[in-house]
Amino acid sequence: MTLAMIFKTNNEKQVRLCRLTLADNEELFDYLQLLSAETKKRFGPHSFDKQSVIDLYKNSGEYIGYVAHDILTGKIIAYSIIKIGYLQHDCIRLQSYGIHPNNDTDCTFAPSVADEWQRLGIGNALFQFVISEIKTLRIERIILWGGVQADNDKAVNYYNKKGFKIVGQFEYNGPNYDMVLDIM
């Protein structure tokens, strides 16, 4: 397992990428609170209150958080989450497209970057870090967490660039895409 990686953003800031740990809880909560309404609308793997975050991570290794810290301030500036396996809620839709989610070889992914740090390559770097780790867990496919809103151009471009493919569409507060990436 890679413990941490240092990355330089497009504007020469140094960022540290690593797994989320218990020690990050307060920082993560601050990060979530400071996200803009626009970003919160797009990123929804869990509620933004402290207890929801604590409850999610406390018991099992089912959920893995990944964070980027600004080395200068120590603050969390990006946060992605992986669930090992698939979400029951997404499963019925995925099956309707002929996809058969597998809890051993699939994982479910949701990324976010703080508003003022977006478009600096951090989303890319954190994704590469996540990939290098999940490959060691024998994960073969990444499924988007609840799909992606079709009008979320930043994210749709982001996933397209990484080779994610649209496998189906559904309506939830507007049109959404389900996308998956084979990483074998």
Ligand SMILES: CC(C)(COP(=O)(O)OP(=O)(O)OC[C@H]1O[C@@H](n2cnc3c(N)ncnc32)[C@H](O)[C@@H]1OP(=O)(O)O)[C@@H](O)C(=O)NCCC(=O)NCCS
């Ligand atoms: C999607 C997100 C994680 C991308 O992170 P990021 O650090 O800004 O992305 P990067 O700078 O690494 O850019 C990676 C690619 O994303 C796409 N992208 C990022 N910002 C974009 C923008 N403003 N407009 C269009 N495409 C954009 C591009 O394809 C870009 O590749 P390129 O620079 O070669 O063109 C970030 O925009 C975000 O947190 N959005 C809000 C939360 C969200 O939508 N999460 C996804 C939920 S499904």
